[in-house]
């Protein structure tokens with residue numbers, strides 16, 4: 001039975017998509033069967049594997065609104081990817097009146113959990129119905145945090161939302177870890193931010209750190225993870241280390 | 251009568267808040283009366299002026315859902331700020347069934363337009379009801395874009411949304427300009443991104459460029475714009491130049 005991990009933080013641009021993709025590929029590289037699910041209407045995870053979200057004919061929209069099986073929207077790339085499309089932006093309104101709308105993804109995921117060891121779910125930068133579906137379907141949550149003041153403030157809101165999910169929808173969902181991303185370790189601002197993280201969240205903060213590297217911005221242009229785009233580079237190592245840490249938690 | 255400018259891009263972390271705040275302060279510095287409205291439930295604009303969104307008793311939530319006057323939620327800081335709070339995350343659901351829910355902000359802004367020369371509206375990283383309200387109330391839209399592949403792809407979605415707003419809600423709303431932000435001009439990736447922007451959008455791309463500077467991350471910690479935090483620094487100059495360019499469009 002797969003371990004389901006959601007990547008969530010309502011703050012925008014903190015490397016949710018970059019982390020979901022590169023960790024998924026690193027887990028695959030170490031021999032696991034891995035599925036990545038794109039729950040963001042922007043479709044950045046889908047694009048990052050070379051698929052045009054505007055050209056797919058079935059997507060996560062159909063899984064959530066028309067109860068299509070996840071298997072029908074999976075494209076095989078470096079990992080299996082359940083693709084997104086712009087229709088997904090309309091899913092919140094289409095599901096607004098449906099009974100059990102928060103559990104749509106959980107139902108779809110439970111049907112195929114036997115096929116994988118890890119399922120990684122990328123979410124949009126909001127705490128709306130799409131992210132609530134992901135947190136309800138997940139066992140664990142990885143919270144990427146940019147080491148800057150504005151991005152740290154959102155963590156309290158996220159913790160409050162997780163508490164609500166635990167009380168009403170998914171009693172077992174927990175934070176797997178808080179991941180410092182886009183780290184420019186030369187600046188005092190980043191060092192101070194990490195100290196604050198560790199003071200407030202202690203062991204919840206991963207040992208792994210993802211430093212700033214331009215390869216992360218270049219790789220999506222070629223529809224590749226950094227592990228494929230620059231396999232011997234530092235950027236790939238950061239996510240291989242994270243994969244080792246996640247596997248050690250098993 | 252104030253010129254109303256919305257700052258929008260559903261891609262997260264592209265400097266929407268940083269641009270809305272620092273341009274507003276630069277316009278104030280050159281002698282204009284300026285109001286900034288925080289339409290993001292994260293409340294980053296509110297925080298960036300030293301106000302705790304969790305402690306305000308009235309906010310944009312009350313303006314949208316209870317038709318309170320904007321004047322009641324304005325705090326005077328470097329500029330006037332109409333504050334946000336976490337309640338705003340519930341505004342979309344609270345307004346879902348209301349008639350004219352897309353025009354709530356437009357109505358509130360029209361009541362006070364006479365008091366200001368510029369009104370700057372910060373939006374969350376999504377194309378939901380809060381951002382639709384901002385685009386309906388606006389005369390112009392400034393689109394901050396990080397000079398990276400993933401952030402460029404979202405521009406087509408944004409243009410489609412703007413076309414829908416023009417056809418149904420606000421025939422006059424136009425793009426004031428596309429602003430390259432967080433620019434690290436040493437990388438080839440950024441240079442290529444700007445070339446693509448200028449090829450696709452021509453004159454819509456501002457001459458001004460906002461380069462990467464750690465001062466942008468430091469200033470919000472002190473509840474200040476970069477113009478106040480580091481008045482003689484480069485970071486402040488980027489936004490003073492942008493203000494000149496926006497004023498020259500008048």
Ligand SMILES: Nc1ncnc2c1ncn2[C@@H]1O[C@H](COP(=O)(O)OP(=O)(O)OP(=O)(O)O)[C@@H](O)[C@H]1O
Nearest residue numbers: 012013014015016017018125212213216217262398
């Ligand atoms: N460690 C890193 N170093 C440098 N750039 C990075 C790093 N991680 C991600 N990036 C780049 O930063 C940008 C934001 O990352 P990404 O899109 O993964 O964030 P996100 O949280 O998924 O954004 P959104 O909130 O819009 O979904 C992207 O252009 C990505 O290529």
Ligand SMILES: Nc1ncnc2c1ncn2[C@@H]1O[C@H](COP(=O)(O)OP(=O)(O)OP(=O)(O)O)[C@@H](O)[C@H]1O
Nearest residue numbers: 012148262263264265266267268375462463466467
């Ligand atoms: N030119 C810049 N150079 C370096 N850092 C910057 C620059 N502009 C903004 N930042 C920092 O980058 C982060 C993202 O900026 P900001 O929060 O303004 O983006 P946003 O688009 O408003 O994000 P969201 O989508 O979450 O609303 C912030 O920590 C900010 O301090």
Ligand SMILES: [Mg+2]
Nearest residue numbers: 016017040044
């Ligand atoms: Mg993303």
Ligand SMILES: [Mg+2]
Nearest residue numbers: 266267290294
């Ligand atoms: Mg913002």
